[in-house]
Amino acid sequence: MEATFLKTRSGLVPDDPNTQNWYDKIPLAGVVRGKFTKMRNPYFHRKMFALFNMAYDLWEPGEINSKYGTPQRNFERFRKDLVILAGFYHVVIRVDGTTRIEADSLRYDKMNTEQFVACYSAIIDVLLQKLPGMGSMTRVEVDATVDKVLSFA
Numbered sequence: 001m002e003a004t005f006l007k008t009r010s011g012l013v014p015d016d017p018n019t020q021n022w023y024d025k026i027p028l029a030g031v032v033r034g035k036f037t038k039m040r041n042p043y044f045h046r047k048m049f050a051l052f053n054m055a056y057d058l059w060e061p062g063e064i065n066s067k068y069g070t071p072q073r074n075f076e077r078f079r080k081d082l083v084i085l086a087g088f089y090h091v092v093i094r095v096d097g098t099t100r101i102e103a104d105s106l107r108y109d110k111m112n113t114e115q116f117v118a119c120y121s122a123i124i125d126v127l128l129q130k131l132p133g134m135g136s137m138t139r140v141e142v143d144a145t146v147d148k149v150l151s152f153a
Contacts, residue, residue, distance in 0.1 A: 004039065015042070040113045043150075048106065048120050050149045051127075051142070052079045058133035079103075085130065086122035088115070 003019040005012040014020040026032060039045075056078050061071045071077075080103035083089065088104040088111075104111060104119075111119065124142050127134050134142065 003034070004042075037109055039108045040116060044116065044120070045106075045108070047146055047150055048116070048123075051120070051123065051146045052082065054146060054149060055082070055127050055131055055134065058131055082123050082126055083119065085126045086119055088119045088122070 001022055003022055004015040005019065006015040014023045052075070056075055059073075059078060061073050064071060083103035083106070084101055089101050090104060092100045092102050094100060106116065106119070121139075124139055127142065128137065128139065137145070
């Protein structure tokens with residue numbers, strides 16, 4: 001079980017619905033053990049995913065056609081492809097000797113704050129270059145739009 005907590009004056013409190021459900025099942029005076037790590041700014045993590053969602057809503061898969069066909073709408077694949085196009089990937093050598101490019105993980109324990117900020121910025125650059133629906137926007141407008149989307153969440 002992975003749980004997230006927020007530090008308050010009265011102690012740690014659950015920070016998301018899954019953690020709350022798990023926490024509610026612990027009896028009074030129940031003891032739990034865990035390995036804790038300080039997360040980078042969770043707001044900025046949500047901001048990255050708001051950017052992905054906004055771009056995904058604007059993306060039409062029919063814009064690209066290859067000898068293998070047209071890409072299908074799949075959010076996870078779209079998100080990973082943006083991370084790769086932004087330059088945050090690693091090469092995996094397969095059993096048969098061929099290579100595959102895989103997106104770096106955005107998890108808190110896999111990417112530090114500086115890398116995450118650089119990735120966010122590079123993804124905006126990729127979107128402005130590759131996504132026709134965002135071509136007329138500036139970096140500042142994209143960032144402001146993402147902030148506005150988050151304010152409604």
